[in-house]
Amino acid sequence: MSKKYTLNELLIITCAKEIKDYQNVMLGVGLPTTAGALAKALYAPNATLMMESGIIDFEPLVPLNHIADAHSCQGFSYATDLFSAFTMTYRGFVDVCFLGVGQIDKYGNVNTTCVGDYRNPELRLPGSGGAADFISYAKKTVLTLRGGQFVEKLDYFTSPGYLEGGSSRDDSGLYPQGSGPSMLLSTRGVFRFDPETKEMYLSRIHPGVTIEEVRKEVPWDLKVSPNLSQTDHPTDREIDFVRRLAPTESVGRKVRTELFIENALKRAGKRK
């Protein structure tokens, strides 16, 4: 029996397995950067990790604060600019990218811009950033959903998944053939997209989660794979790697923030 893991660790480790050796990988901040570092250390030593800020071929030594965080590594191989990071994606040099989700529909179209009316939003979310460009042109895209929601209709359509499903994405002529989201990872399971209809279905389920719990969060009649399996239990080696590299990712934002403020105030108080 391997050691116990946190939910964040499970997500990072599951995400990392989407990276194959020799791939060019465009990473977003947080979970994906840690997953990228893990993949490079354990499964994909020849992967090239990239960020849209123009940091290309880097190895994180500490968790990143953001996607332009050159403080997280000791140097890197190629410093280019944002413009070129996207044109290299456009030209087909990026194999996989990772994006977070605010809202997602059944065909993997994503909203990261707002909840409610765009002009008078209930919640203003960050926006596109590079998301719409990357999911358009990376060969495949891994989506992660933590705190977001499944919806019938997006409040704002930020990033194109499989559009209206079926062959509509490929037929549009706007995107490389065969590109699009390959997986959605949520806190409850792993979703894939049907090769024909492009509708999302539940492919794997995290340990301790029931299908009913997954269905409760999805407003449409969610299809479940006949071969539904449980998400792999992380190995000790994987857990140890994540915990050493990114302990704050292991514990998650809530605990981290609580301890961080407590610790900083203690330190500041001591100094005075």
Next chain:
Amino acid sequence: MTQNNENKVMSGREAVSSFVHDGDELIIGNYTVGTCTELVFEICRQQKENFTLYSQSGILDVDILVNAGCVDRLVTTYVMRSGGKTGGGAVERALQDGSIEMEDYTNFNYNARLAAGMHGFTFMPVLEGVMKTDLFKKRSFMGKDKYRVIECPYTGKKVLTVPAANPDVCIVHVQRADKYGNAQYWGALGSVAAAALCSDRIIVSCEEIVDHDVIKRSPNFTIIPAFRVNAVVEAPWGVHPTEVLGYYNRDLFFYGMFTNANTRADKVKEWMDEWVYGCPDRETYINHYINKYGSGMLDRLRAKPFYSAPANYGAAFTSAWDEKGKERSMGITLDEMEKLLDERGMLYE
């Protein structure tokens, strides 16, 4: 156009009052990392207003300018969200009460507007994937000019385009500059150079002003040339609580304090009163920080050295004349050359 041999060093106050005007299109040059907070704070202190603000990716810089009431219109791709489900931040509040209008782009398509402006083009073809999305369909104050579709004259394909951006003034922080304004920056390049070079006026703040010789010895680090720069402001800790590669890390504690405050209008006003309006310049701000939290809190952030390997800019020789005074290709001295030219009737009175 400014001079490349004119001393442009001045205070942040002087730079902002001379080169930032009400109603300007103002662009923040820095992208996500090391944003020019001292210049942002100075703009707030001088109560400049009615900006159309451009930012590749808004962090606390955009939210502070919006909190201060400086911004009418915002063009960006990303805004910070301070709270979880409640209290998104200044931009969210301003959208909800209708005090700002905002135009959303993707990272590339925003950057392409700067690239067009920087190179003198009127528009730029961009990544057309957004044509299926609300980024293309929903438009704010730019209306039809947010995106236009043309036909490629070579392939007949539909081409999505964005108009050039040429903001009035760029504020930007770099690691080092000389007194003329040659600005050197390294690390995550983002769209920093494009943001500066597409603008009419440029204010550079830097961690340190260095001799011109330092610049000459490493010109590949220079992202903005002196002849484009209007003001150079030396501002150590000039981006705190964000970070500068090779100088200091992000102050996550203090950044978190701002983020917390920014979830509510009344709380962030108190924060602004204390740290922006209450400190006339960066030195006072840093002293206030040290008095409040101790200098150890800053010392922990200081970068340890990890120098780049020196690149050799040297050449075989630096004079056409060798050590014996002979020209290297013709093998004659200057005297001999002049004599020869005279003999052949090639010299004129």
